[in-house]
Amino acid sequence: MIxxxxxxxxxxxxxxxxxxxxxxxxxxxxxxxxKKPFTIVIPPANITxxxxxxxxLNTTLQDIIIxxxxxxGYNTLWVPGTDHGGIAxxxxxxxxxxxxxxxxxxxxxxxxxxxxxxxxxxxxDTILNQLKMMGCGLDxxxxxxTMDESRSKAVKKAFIEFFNKGLIYRGKRLVNWxxxxxxxxxxxxxxxxxxxxxxxxIKYMLKDSNEHIVVATTRPETMLGDTAVxxxxxxxxxxxxxxxxxxxxxxxxxxxxxxxxxxxKSFGTGAVKVTPACDTTDNEIxxxxxLEIIEITDITGxxxxxxxxxxxxTINEAREKVVKDLxxxxxxxxxxxYAHKVGKCYRCSTxxxxxxxxxxxxxxxxxxxxxxxxxxEQNTVFHPESWKRPYTLWLENLRDWCISRQLWWGHRxxxxxxxxxxxxxxxxxxxxxxxxPTHCSCCNGTxxxxxxxxxxxxxxxxxxxxxxxxxxxxxNNEELQYFYPTSVLATGHEIIYLWxxxxxxxxxxxxxxxxxxxxxxxxxxxxxxxxxxxxxxxxVVDPREIMHKYGTDALRFALASAAxxxxxxxxxxxxxxxxxxxxxxxxxxxxxIIMNLExxxxxxxxxxxxxxxxKWILAEFFETSLKVKKAYDSYNIDTASRELYDFFWxxxxxxxxxxxxxxxxxxNRQERKQxxxxxxxxxxxxxQLLSPVMPFITSEIWQIxxxxxxxxxxxLLNEQKENDKSSIDExxxxxxxxxxxxxxxxxxxxxxxxxxxxxxxxxxxxxxxxVKDNENYIKQLAKISSITFAKNxxxxxxxxxxxxxxxxxxxxxxxxxxxxxxxxxxSKEVALAxxxxxxxxxxxxxxxxxxxxxxxEIEKVKSKLNEANIKLEKINESLKFxx
RNA sequence: GGGCAGUUAGCUCAGCUGGGAGAGCAUUUCCCUUACAAGGAAGAGGUCACAGGUUCAAUCCCUGUACUGCCCACCA
Numbered sequence: 009m010i011x012x013x014x015x016x017x018x019x020x021x022x023x024x025x026x027x028x029x030x031x032x033x034x035x036x037x038x039x040x041x042x043k044k045p046f047t048i049v050i051p052p053a054n055i056t057x058x059x060x061x062x063x064x065l066n067t068t069l070q071d072i073i074i075x076x077x078x079x080x081g082y083n084t085l086w087v088p089g090t091d092h093g094g095i096a097x098x099x100x101x102x103x104x105x106x107x108x109x110x111x112x113x114x115x116x117x118x119x120x121x122x123x124x125x126x127x128x129x130x131x132x133d134t135i136l137n138q139l140k141m142m143g144c145g146l147d148x149x150x151x152x153x154t155m156d157e158s159r160s161k162a163v164k165k166a167f168i169e170f171f172n173k174g175l176i177y178r179g180k181r182l183v184n185w186x187x188x189x190x191x192x193x194x195x196x197x198x199x200x201x202x203x204x205x206x207x208x209x210i211k212y213m214l215k216d217s218n219e220h221i222v223v224a225t226t227r228p229e230t231m232l233g234d235t236a237v238x239x240x241x242x243x244x245x246x247x248x249x250x251x252x253x254x255x256x257x258x259x260x261x262x263x264x265x266x267x268x269x270x271x272x273k274s275f276g277t278g279a280v281k282v283t284p285a286c287d288t289t290d291n292e293i294x295x296x297x298x299l300e301i302i303e304i305t306d307i308t309g310x311x312x313x314x315x316x317x318x319x320x321x322t323i324n325e326a327r328e329k330v331v332k333d334l335x336x337x338x339x340x341x342x343x344x345x346y347a348h349k350v351g352k353c354y355r356c357s358t359x360x361x362x363x364x365x366x367x368x369x370x371x372x373x374x375x376x377x378x379x380x381x382x383x384x385e386q387n388t389v390f391h392p393e394s395w396k397r398p399y400t401l402w403l404e405n406l407r408d409w410c411i412s413r414q415l416w417w418g419h420r421x422x423x424x425x426x427x428x429x430x431x432x433x434x435x436x437x438x439x440x441x442x443x444x445p446t447h448c449s450c451c452n453g454t455x456x457x458x459x460x461x462x463x464x465x466x467x468x469x470x471x472x473x474x475x476x477x478x479x480x481x482x483x484n485n486e487e488l489q490y491f492y493p494t495s496v497l498a499t500g501h502e503i504i505y506l507w508x509x510x511x512x513x514x515x516x517x518x519x520x521x522x523x524x525x526x527x528x529x530x531x532x533x534x535x536x537x538x539x540x541x542x543x544x545x546x547x548v549v550d551p552r553e554i555m556h557k558y559g560t561d562a563l564r565f566a567l568a569s570a571a572x573x574x575x576x577x578x579x580x581x582x583x584x585x586x587x588x589x590x591x592x593x594x595x596x597x598x599x600x601i602i603m604n605l606e607x608x609x610x611x612x613x614x615x616x617x618x619x620x621x622x623k624w625i626l627a628e629f630f631e632t633s634l635k636v637k638k639a640y641d642s643y644n645i646d647t648a649s650r651e652l653y654d655f656f657w658x659x660x661x662x663x664x665x666x667x668x669x670x671x672x673x674x675x676n677r678q679e680r681k682q683x684x685x686x687x688x689x690x691x692x693x694x695x696q697l698l699s700p701v702m703p704f705i706t707s708e709i710w711q712i713x714x715x716x717x718x719x720x721x722x723x724l725l726n727e728q729k730e731n732d733k734s735s736i737d738e739x740x741x742x743x744x745x746x747x748x749x750x751x752x753x754x755x756x757x758x759x760x761x762x763x764x765x766x767x768x769x770x771x772x773x774x775x776x777x778x779v780k781d782n783e784n785y786i787k788q789l790a791k792i793s794s795i796t797f798a799k800n801x802x803x804x805x806x807x808x809x810x811x812x813x814x815x816x817x818x819x820x821x822x823x824x825x826x827x828x829x830x831x832x833x834x835s836k837e838v839a840l841a842x843x844x845x846x847x848x849x850x851x852x853x854x855x856x857x858x859x860x861x862x863x864x865e866i867e868k869v870k871s872k873l874n875e876a877n878i879k880l881e882k883i884n885e886s887l888k889f890x891x
Numbered sequence: 892g893g894g895c896a897g898u899u900a901g902c903u904c905a906g907c908u909g910g911g912a913g914a915g916c917a918u919u920u921c922c923c924u925u926a927c928a929a930g931g932a933a934g935a936g937g938u939c940a941c942a943g944g945u946u947c948a949a950u951c952c953c954u955g956u957a958c959u960g961c962c963c964a965c966c967a
Contacts, residue, residue: 289965600926
């Protein structure tokens, strides 16, 4: 006797299965050339992270895809891993150390890195353990880390190849500088935020003249670094002045007035102060016009190369002082309120300062062109397609990638400089190599120092699809050949540029092949009001809490059914509750069947039943199955989930199981077995189709049903047969009759225990057989004691009326009926029928409609009109009869 | 400034290669009918953002407008 609790207890089930899959290596994959591979590499989560909704969604979707492909017979592989997270992780650990009163500079690089590694070994696997709890079908023998030995080798190898090709170069450029982190950032690591500020209007005097030009600026302190004033070439106001000399206030430096196309004459005064060291636009103007670049801030954000009184001030202090001095000397014309966007560090939100500094850059020109080509040629396909354009546009306008970071946590740049005996760098050519070189090729020196900087964390991420398969050891190795290119990359749209595009670039550069065939872009999880989830806003829904409260399958199902491709989604507590209820429904429907299977044997050998409800549920199932498979295959996970839900609940449970109950009470043992056979058949197939989304509950029930192989390792059972859809229409008639009888009962407040008789006046001869054959169902489900079929039945007194599916049905309700209520009900029906008649008549009177609409449509409207006419006539008769 | 989404029931969202709209939650009524009250039955609730156009026919296609959200950009 199998004991199943009345309420699905996920706690008893989940731990058991997640452990089983890991211990039995259910999702481990080896090269097997007899099977087609299906590969996904996980977007490696930062080791600082613990599971949030974004991870939960992302991994659920990947797991669904993997599990479905496995059912289809692919050799599936999903590779797990984590990312060292460069700046993000270093920031976190710095903060922790700060609380302990430790300063990283006092600690020194080496000791600090020890702390980092210690921290990583203590907490770095948190997220992987959480993925295990979620039941993710990852190959746990392949866990990779972007900074482990093997991945580090890959980074060095890639760097050295780039370096030797001349694609990596060092240059002094204006970069985004975070004064808090003390490092440069790439352009996409900048986040812009609105900030209220001012526009300061400053007068610049013309040399040897009393005239002046007014410039508007949001950063008055940068005037200390001005080397020109620029105007638009087609600005008539300033045409005469171009080429003249200005005297910079406070400094008395002489600067020229130049013209440059980029200036918008309609903004401010049309004249712009040019500070090449503090602004990217100005920097470009400077390049075009050969202007001097004066650096006025250092890497800590303090003023340099300025008059003594400003030296060493912070930017804000300098601003205050400069404004005051300008005011005192009457150079400040006015101050306006102004809101604009300010660049912030994407990890610590400090306002960024553009700063001239020596950095390593990667020339991405050629790689970008190729990365665009492969997408245009559909070697890599975006799902949904709408993301292709942003991807392409971004790559088209991409500037070289600043890959060096002034951090300690990360891959140290493998470039070595020859040094003399005093420890100073020589002028010899730097060498990129895996280890410290033994001797310098220029001077035969043997002393070297390594570059201090580390690489942008995304550099190692860009190699991920190759590095997890050992590209760094042997680019012709069997695994790489078999699993690369991977099948699909699933990720949110926020890292298309940071990560997706760069993997394509690197993949093409080193493998000459795209890293994945499909890119599945899903949305971002938002709170119930559409806002971003963030700890500071306090609107975070923690997936671990949801798992604890509603179960992991509920979490997964809710996320899956909300995951329309490419669109952000809102999740709320209710969606998880409803998913939990669905799990319970699955449990109880299965429980019902399993209880009835008690003592039944040899079910497989039973005949396939031929009765309507069986044919119907099979037809409906085949249709659903087809839709679900198609949806899974095209990454429409939401559609698949909804189809499964809808079929299981409203067709299988609400109708088929209810009908089965009636047949199961029959004395006929054979009949009972036949129903059970269909019940079990559909259930098993449904469990399989549901198992990618809800692996725990489906695994459990599958096992209780006595299957020897676990569901994750089963193969999809059903093959598409010829589907006889006529049963769907016939069943629909039956359902309509039952529903309309129930409606009358409900509206007349007739007690459910009260059996009533029904008279079926036949209007359509063709419908009689089906209804008569299934009379028993109508009786049971609508609580009807007896049914009389006849033509021209006389309308009984005090009866209620239903017209549906070719019958005029009378329910004699002497003593039960409220005549007034029935009249009211019928007059509403009259109104509806009249409306229908009017609408269809107008259509049919329209010559153009008759001429141009397809025949099938015309027939449909005609039959609607016909039905409505009959309905109206019959209801009117009834109304007359009721008085 | 450019690009991309969205606007459908009180809320969260489906639907659409054009033929008078669906689900979940919430709500009303009835029911503890032995799979499930985390349930069942029945109901109420919508000029499908607005304005034009194409068409016999528009929630769906086209154009424009408004609002919302996101991304990109060198408006000081």
